[in-house]
Structure formats: C-alpha cells, structure tokens
Amino acid sequence: MAYLDRGLASNGGHGAGGAAFSAREAVPFSHIKTQRHHEHTVLFYEGDPADRLFELEDGVVMLYKLLPDGRRQVVEILNTGAVFGVPGHDVYDCSAESLTPIRVSSFDRREIETSATLQKQLTRCLMSQMETLHDHAVLLGRKSAVERVATFLMRLVPNRGGVGCLGPADGKPQDEFNVTLTMTRQEIADYLGLTIETVSRVISDLKRRGFIKIERQDHIRINNVCGMCQLTGAH
Amino acid sequence: MAYLDRGLASNGGHGAGGAAFSAREAVPFSHIKTQRHHEHTVLFYEGDPADRLFELEDGVVMLYKLLPDGRRQVVEILNTGAVFGVPGHDVYDCSAESLTPIRVSSFDRREIETSATLQKQLTRCLMSQMETLHDHAVLLGRKSAVERVATFLMRLVPNRGGVGCLGPADGKPQDEFNVTLTMTRQEIADYLGLTIETVSRVISDLKRRGFIKIERQDHIRINNVCGMCQLTGAH
DNA sequence: CGCCGTTTTGACACTTCTCAACTTACGTGG
C-alpha cells in the first residue's frame, strides 16, 4: 500500500486485495506465478540472474546488500504493493528476504517491455521508492543515532514520519500509538546504519525518558507521538 | 550517459548527442523546452510544485535535501542522460543544482502518462538510479571515511568503482588515472555524509600514502588504481 | 524447569566531529 498508492488520485484505499497489477490485460504465455513464503525466506540473492520481477501482495520484505567482510546494509523495507527485483542490469543488485509471511507474484522481466499498464505501475512505484531512498540517504548520512531510531519508529505511525508527515502542529490527534516491529534489533541496526548495541541503548534511553514503553520486544507503545516527532530531526 | 546506458543492449555509446528522449514520437502541444544554465544554478527547490520533468543532456547536476537545522545531504550526482525532477507526489522531494554548465530539456509531467517511449526510457533510467542509490546507502550506512572517499574517487574512473567494477584482478589495464572533480570539498562532504574537515584529512592522508597526487584542487591523479580500489571496502 | 538465542548493559577504544587557526588559491583592482 505504502508505495503504489502514493501519488495516485485517491481511489479509496487499495482496491481488491493489494494486487495492483492484477487488473492488467491478459498476456498470452505470461508466466505469472503467485507464491507464499514464510518469514525469513530469501527470495533471491544479490548477483543472481535478474530474470523475474516481483510484486509484494502481502507482507513485508527487506532488500539488503553485503560487503565482502560481512557488513550488511538493509537498503529498503517494502510493504504491500511494492515492486522489487527491478533489473538495473542483468543481475539483482541486492538480496531480498521476507520479514513476515508474504504473498508475492512474479513476472518474467520481459513483460515490462510488453505491457503498458505494467510499465506505468512500475514507474509510479519506482518514483515513490526513489523518494524513500532519498529520505533514507538523509537519515544515513546526516542523522544521529537517536534521530535515526525516532525516524524509524515514526515511520510506523500512519500519516507521520513518512514523506507526508503533517508536522507537530496538527492539533495532537493522537498522542500515543502502538507500533509492531517486524524486524529484529539486528535488522533495525543494519537498516539504520548502526550497531545492535547502539539501537538497544537508544531504545532503552527513549524508554527511560518516557517517550516509549516496551510492551513486548516487538511491540512498542509511543507515549508521546509529537515529542517523538521532534526527535527525528525533521522538525 | 552513465545512467541511461546501463542495462541497455550495447548500442555503441550514447547515440546523437545525449538526448535519449529526442527520438520519441511527436506529441501535439507538448511543452518541451531546452535550456542552458551556468554552474551552481538551482533548477528547483525541494517543496516546489513538481510540474516538470528534466532530462540532463549535458553536464552534471546534484540533488540534495536539507534538514531544518541546515544539515545537507546530497542524495544523487547525475550525469548526462539522467532524468530528474521525478514526481513521487505533487512537489519535488529534493533540490536540484548544476555543478557544471549544463544543457537540460524539460517536459510537462503529464507527458509521462501519454508517451509510451518516454515511459520506457524513464523506467530504465529509474532502475539504474535505484541501483546507484542502493550502493550509496551502503556507503553512508556502513563505510568508513577512507572507504567513502576512495569509493567516490573510484567512481570517477571509467569501468571502475561503479556497479560493474571489474575488480582488482583484471590484469592492471591502467594503474594510474586522472580524475577531474566538479564538486567542492563541501559538496563532496555532503554527498559522502562527512564533514569538510574529514574529507580534507582523508585526501591529505591518501596523498601522504602515495595513492594520489593533487595536481590542482579539482584535478587529482590516482597513482595506484588497484590499490585505491582495495580501499573502497568493495573488494 | 532448563536451555539457547536475542537483547541489554557496561567499560573502554576509536573514529569522526567541532571549533579554531592557519595556508593556499583565485579574482579584482591598482
């Protein structure tokens, strides 16, 4: 939802079940497959031949890259509606792994050339992902550890933290919110360009200062949404 | 050239003068403008209405984002053939500024919808930019200051440092190379997520260790391309 | 209940940033 819907004229949410490409014209001999996977399933590895393009119909997927010495950077977190496995050249430039149980459909990459509808949807999706990547470059290049974690948590609050964050002065519609993490501390660290210890320390610190409450490891209540927003560095 | 050509079947370089979209069908009433600008001209600011899409026909452009307190992150460096001003939603998500004298053409954003050729070219360009952004996320999130600067310099060496770097074991085709910088130290720092002082210190250090020679501020000779490649962290 | 993987905490090291001073490069005008 997050990606494909952005920039679209509002069409009342996500339509029938999240498969944004499902309404396209029938393509003879198109090899469209829909698959289900458990969490922590690797869909493809960086360097694999990039013959198929994926659309995430449900669940969360992360894309990551590795340096030869083992350092990892998670480059994107994808939600329902996102397209991935996009072939910049002939091999995938990063690995894809599910963070939750997922449902994905996949196409032969050549279908991009043939289907105008597919093309159009793909373009729209890529444009949104590009913006997300720009934001993330700011996070990685210029934000402190606290700002990174606060930004990460705020992105999980609807209408806050993302591209279209409304800012602090929207009449405090809700001042607390529960977020559910689909990522481990290590995955969060690799996404935010930090170590697991730093992520843990920042979360403990936010807890100590009363901004959040850890209901469970993967279940955090934000007590002060507006206050947290101030910590992101974006306001 | 760098962006649009990647992933294309080799068609012998860049064709007629770099205008990748110039061969598209004629569009009635399309408002295509070609403009020239000096270096350090701002083409648009983050937050401006995103009504036009640009193609860089010649020169270098940087895209950057600012945080409210003035911290800047340069998110992309664009070369001939790149498309920018891509509308993820209704306003530009970053500012665009020329680093050299440039020639750009611009379109009404609605033409994306109408022209299939434009659409196709745009998709290809976005896919390449996406890969570059992924690489840059690794740089910003996981690389040391030396690795960042080495990576930056290596990207200026043809066939090295970029997505398709051949690695160190390709029979030392050239062990030295001259690169010309189009960016100031401050711009490099803001691109690499460092301070100007750190960039300066790293460059001085590389000089001291014999990897490079500073011919002029904006003209660096890499004495040991393979050695420099090792410093990037990618090998 | 006990084990194992994940997370948290602590102490310390190291890289990068900050602030300041100094040097170099470049353009203008005498």
Place this chain on the structure above:
DNA sequence: CCACGTAAGTTGAGAAGTGTCAAAACGGCG
C-alpha cells in the same frame, strides 16, 4: 604584473558519539 582581499581548503587539539568486546539479563520453547 603585483598586491590585496576573500573564499576555499588544510591542519591541529580536544570533545563527543558510536563501535567493540565481554558479560549479564531476558524471553521463548522444548
């Protein structure tokens, strides 16, 4: 053509933030 002024770049010393390594605490599951 040289002197000067300003902007850009370099260098230094110390501070701050984050990383590293190690150990303890926690939580889920057999």
